Amino acid sequence: MRPPKVLDNKKHRVVDEIKKELKKGSKLSIISAYFTIYAYAELKKELSKIDNMRFIFTEPTFVNKGKELIREYYIERNSEKKISGNEFEIKLRNEMKQAAIAKECAQWLESKAEFKSLKQANPAQPRLVYIENPEDNVSINGTVDFTSDGLGITPSNRLDSNMCLYGKDYTIGFLQSFNELWEDDTAVQDVKEKVLEQMRILYKENTPEFIYFVTLYNIFNNYLDELTEDNIVKSRTGFKETQIWNKLYKFQKDGVMGAIDKIEKYNGCIIADSVGLGKTFTALAVIKYYELRNDRVLVIVPKKLRENWTVYTMNDKRNIFSGDRFNYDVLNHTDLSRTSGFSGEINLATLNWSNYDLVVIDESHNFRNNPPVKGRVTRYERFMNDIIKAGVKTKVLMLSATPVNNKMNDIKNQIAFITEGKNDAFKSVGLDNIEIILRKAQTVFNRWSELPDPERTTDTFVNMMDIDYFKLLDTITIARSRKHIEKYYNIKVIGKFPTRLSPENRYPIIDAKGEFPPIEEIN
Template structure:
């Protein structure tokens, strides 16, 4: 017997490939059966197979391991699952072990049922087990070096196989698992699963007591008390993203209170002695100035908001007046937070890609009712959000 390092030119797959041809048979004992391992041995699926699998409740790791992320990203899982299921259904016989499978084995036989090659050790029918991706360097894998050793290992497999009675349902269960992976998925269901995977474990990250600093007094402000619960959740999430990433997008639909959420974020920063700039379309400027003015219509007058409001087109101007602000004397670098209204239509005419100044290279809160179009903001901000 010889040791197999399962790396470089000495891999399990390299020992098996010469025997993968029509009429030959591959006997497999493995605790796992990865689709991507099958992809490596499918060059000629006319060969037969005897497969010994773990008990029905065991996880076969059909989708591989973290090392198979690149393979999964090729989006070939349904196709591979169909091919694998067809091969198992037409070419393979399947039996289930009575208990866990502690080690793997593969025996290659010719058309006369004579063993050609045998491998035994700490590996499985997976990409790391075949040596395609890096595996555990402590894995001990041995291969037969002569016909006598090959015969001995093949007899060991035959004994394990014969100890188990024929199990017609074993193949049906495996094929059903593969067909489930091959089934067409509704796009809405896929989107829901993506959202669940992204946010299922985010509960700790949205701890209001941890994110919102009580010393600021934000919970005693008028604007905070006017927020509905779902709006407060949005504000807390935005503050968390600002601290962690330096920017966020609030993309609620029309009428859900994006402006009041932004005003709460602004007040939070003002309580920390930060200076805030709001960039708004000229037609919406009054929607923002009303909340910082001594006006009877200002329901937030008690909060004494004190942010600056400029038109979005003012970014490309070096002088002149914008409301009561003289643009020639604006200290652009003194703003700690920039709030951009209607950000999906926003353009920065002085782009860093052109070697010019970016006047809003600060922490950003972007408001948009068109979430998918907000990706434009990343480009126009020079990748800052």
């Protein structure tokens, strides 16, 4: 009698044991979470000899669900991966042999295999590979899965531990348990046809159009529900019954939803739509949404634009949104340099700067620089320390048609308001270090700006720039141009944008009456 053996898929591999034990006339019984075509491909020579295989999925796979109303069968999102390969088999999938292997495997399954699946998940269900031979039986039980990594064919981070036992007398208990489960119709369900159906999908020749749409789905499936209005505006606040919401064009409503989505996910957003696309109205709708959630809102504006914002908080005939009763505070950029006096009706000496839930900054590019000044706190430092970092968690909405002006780095200090200066704030979306991303972008811009005129094109710039820079902008900014709106929205509903006239060069004389001496004499 052979002694038991531990198969850890490092020193001793499961696949080697199976290859050694499978013979003509063998019967194979398997309990596993997966059956992948790549495991079959490695063992196809040995599997062609056996009489039959019985396979039980340890988790409900291709199983009829009583609560499923739309489709007859419920197929988990990763069910396809249980056939076509898991994350440790990516290299094998990249070899593009999937269709050929699947076709060959399907033909073998038709004649020699039966598949059943547990109806209910059982976390305690052990894995098993049981080989019945005319002269001897072999049992491998433990962590084994019928995948290339579970059999030890491809490397993985699995910590496998399987006990291999030899002899019918020592292993018959495992076979009896398998047989009892196989015959229990209350516990398992036949899924062979569904497995074969999945195989046929893998080897079916699809049109280029179908492959294109499948590719798009797999790239974007995690984002399909991201911008649906019901997902973003979760609270029943009556937001969509407000005057400001119903005054907006479709592209402005999309901007509002995008801004709220980014503010909720990343704590802030920069609306960088072109001049004339209504950034103020878009921001007012965002403000109304947060006011309806009882958030306290502050709007910081250049002094010359103050009245553009205060009018919507006043009982004034010019306030076309008087029914919405906006209640935000308005301060000037210059008020950040003051510690006393009044700004409108706000007493700066007693104002609680740290108690705002949302701050809107109009013309936010005025904060692109943060040069230290000896002996006093700058406006930027005051805003960061007293509003953003102090007190309640503050969200930020910035408005600017030119958030990036002279340098790629111009946006750095504006982003810092959103991240509270943390360089790894967007690590969850794959942006590990904001400062390094912006530094690299500036280096690329410098190289691009030195190119000869014929080579210094937008396409060249895009090709040179690291994708992380565009990903960063996409994470926190909304930027549309008039061309974008004309291309993607119904201009008949919006109305045509005014035609920009070419500039006229005029040379008016400064001395219509001829009373001034000639400039040469003055010189």
